[in-house]
Amino acid sequence: MGSQLATSQSVTNNTLSGVFIDAELLDTWNGHRQNSNGGNYYAPIQGIYLCQAAIAYPGLSSGMVAAVIQTVSGGGGLTFIGGQRVPPRASPRNNQPYAAFLLAQTQILGWGNGDFVGPAAFQNTGGAVTLVNLSNQFPWFSARLVSQGTTSSLPVPPLTTFPSPPTVLSSTFMNTNVRDTVKFLVNPPVFQAFYSNSASLASQTTLPATGTLLGMNNTYVDNYTTFSGTVWTAPVAGIYFCYAQVALTTNTGAQAMAAGLTVTSSNYNSGTTFTYWGGTQGCLSSTTNVAVTKRRLRLNANDTLSLAGFYRDSGAAAATVLGAAPWQTTMFTVWESA
Amino acid sequence: MTLPAPGAPVFVAGAAPQVSDMTSLVTTPFTFCSVGVAARLEQRTVQAIAATTLTVISFDTVLEDPYSGWNAGSNSWLAPFSGYFEVTLTVGTAAVNGTVAASVVVTGNQYTMGEIATPSTNEGNATCSFIVPMIAGFDFIQGEVFATSAVNTSTNVGLRSCMEIRFVSM
Numbered sequence: 001m002g003s004q005l006a007t008s009q010s011v012t013n014n015t016l017s018g019v020f021i022d023a024e025l026l027d028t029w030n031g032h033r034q035n036s037n038g039g040n041y042y043a044p045i046q047g048i049y050l051c052q053a054a055i056a057y058p059g060l061s062s063g064m065v066a067a068v069i070q071t072v073s074g075g076g077g078l079t080f081i082g083g084q085r086v087p088p089r090a091s092p093r094n095n096q097p098y099a100a101f102l103l104a105q106t107q108i109l110g111w112g113n114g115d116f117v118g119p120a121a122f123q124n125t126g127g128a129v130t131l132v133n134l135s136n137q138f139p140w141f142s143a144r145l146v147s148q149g150t151t152s153s154l155p156v157p158p159l160t161t162f163p164s165p166p167t168v169l170s171s172t173f174m175n176t177n178v179r180d181t182v183k184f185l186v187n188p189p190v191f192q193a194f195y196s197n198s199a200s201l202a203s204q205t206t207l208p209a210t211g212t213l214l215g216m217n218n219t220y221v222d223n224y225t226t227f228s229g230t231v232w233t234a235p236v237a238g239i240y241f242c243y244a245q246v247a248l249t250t251n252t253g254a255q256a257m258a259a260g261l262t263v264t265s266s267n268y269n270s271g272t273t274f275t276y277w278g279g280t281q282g283c284l285s286s287t288t289n290v291a292v293t294k295r296r297l298r299l300n301a302n303d304t305l306s307l308a309g310f311y312r313d314s315g316a317a318a319a320t321v322l323g324a325a326p327w328q329t330t331m332f333t334v335w336e337s338a
Numbered sequence: 339m340t341l342p343a344p345g346a347p348v349f350v351a352g353a354a355p356q357v358s359d360m361t362s363l364v365t366t367p368f369t370f371c372s373v374g375v376a377a378r379l380e381q382r383t384v385q386a387i388a389a390t391t392l393t394v395i396s397f398d399t400v401l402e403d404p405y406s407g408w409n410a411g412s413n414s415w416l417a418p419f420s421g422y423f424e425v426t427l428t429v430g431t432a433a434v435n436g437t438v439a440a441s442v443v444v445t446g447n448q449y450t451m452g453e454i455a456t457p458s459t460n461e462g463n464a465t466c467s468f469i470v471p472m473i474a475g476f477d478f479i480q481g482e483v484f485a486t487s488a489v490n491t492s493t494n495v496g497l498r499s500c501m502e503i504r505f506v507s508m
Contacts, residue, residue: 279463337374
């Protein structure tokens with residue numbers, strides 16, 4: 001976890017640019033290389049990392065600003081994955097879009113080599129923009145190993161009380177309560193899928209109680225294999241970090257858009273399916289806009305979650321759902337606790 | 339369930355562990371690692387937010403708070419033990435033609451602010467998250483909202499404001 005507090009980096013117009021992180025808040029495995037390649041985190045262990053970034057822009061009056069994450073994954077080339085992308089306002093305290101993704105890191109070679117993740121920025125406001133570096137408004141980035149991402153069907157650790165003599169401490173007990181506990185905690189359920197075609201999202205005038213579901217046809221990770229079409233099913237009970245992102249090419253009458261998480265769980269809304277919306281954000285017409293939302297939800301095993309989208313257009317025209325990098329439509333979940 | 343942050347277990351050579359030893363050396367640390375989340379809070383009644391005024395959010399519903407850190411009077415959550423906590427704050431509002439910002443505040447210090455332009459046609463939203471170091475019994479977390487125009491928070495089930503706090507690391 002780190003921030004940009006001193007650099008006041010200038011971001012070139014219409015260019016995906018890595019963001020320098022000059023202040024480390026927490027780096028327990030010394031993965032962040034602060035010199036010469038300062039924005040990037042070189043994963044010390046193979047696995048799936050939850051990467052989050054927020055980029056603080058000043059007041060701006062045209063174009064778009066976005067939060068992006070950059071990565072080299074699996075020894076491949078540099079890839080940018082775009083997150084929230086919004087039209088800025090001229091005189092707010094700042095404009096701060098957010099992005100989060102699960103990213104596999106497999107080529108573990110150390111600083112300067114192999115896989116890495118880091119924050120990036122994009123703006124097309126017409127000229128170079130200097131990022132905000134204030135004590136309470138600044139770009140930040142975090143990366144945290146959340147799962148090995150390997151196929152599993154283990155349950156949540158039962159954490160049974162150890163038996164008292166004369167009951168024998170069996171291998172079955174130890175395998176269930178020690179071995180499988182460790183295996184579960186280093187490889188809990190993770191899921192992420194992307195939309196990789198293009199489809200239409202019809203215009204609506206109000207945020208519906210249950211949003212239009214968006215299918216995803218490109219599964220990135222799903223180690224409990226519970227995703228199909230538009231529906232991800234919670235494989236075990238617990239608290240999940242849930243993230244939804246909707247990327248649209250808007251039409252000429254674009255007014256608003258939102259991303260949502262459609263939940264069916266007895267823990268919420270008396271079990272009636274509904275959508276947790278991120279609220280609406282302003283849109284720029286005839287260009288790429290990206291909305292996001294995130295929640296930590298307590299789900300029971302077999303509860304379901306889907307990605308939902310909302311778009312409002314003054315001419316009632318539809319928007320196009322995007323699936324092409326770097327601006328993609330996606331949803332992910334990470335089991336975080338029992 | 340309220341468990342202390344466990345230290346590294348030490349198994350002593352030659353000692354025959356009792357059930358209580360195995361509980362403290364194995365079950366308790368594993369349970370702590372499994373539980374993880376520290377608090378989830380939600381707002382279900384409308385709160386009026388004055389224009390251009392940073393306002394502490396009054397969360398009125400505790401979804402879970404196993405360490406009982408939430409203080410409804412001060413609208414703050416007190417750290418039960420020292421370490422790093424990830425805070426996720428989401429603010430939902432009625433329509434407002436301007437911007438809405440959410441901000442994590444730790445012991446009076448504003449850490450970061452997520453501000454997003456919001457259309458006048460539909461409900462607004464801002465989100466903010468950060469990982470913060472906290473000292474047990476001293477540091478506390480609040481959520482703040484800022485809007486360029488006066489607005490009410492939303493209580494629609496899908497647009498409620500919420501704050502989630504999760505223990506990340508010692």
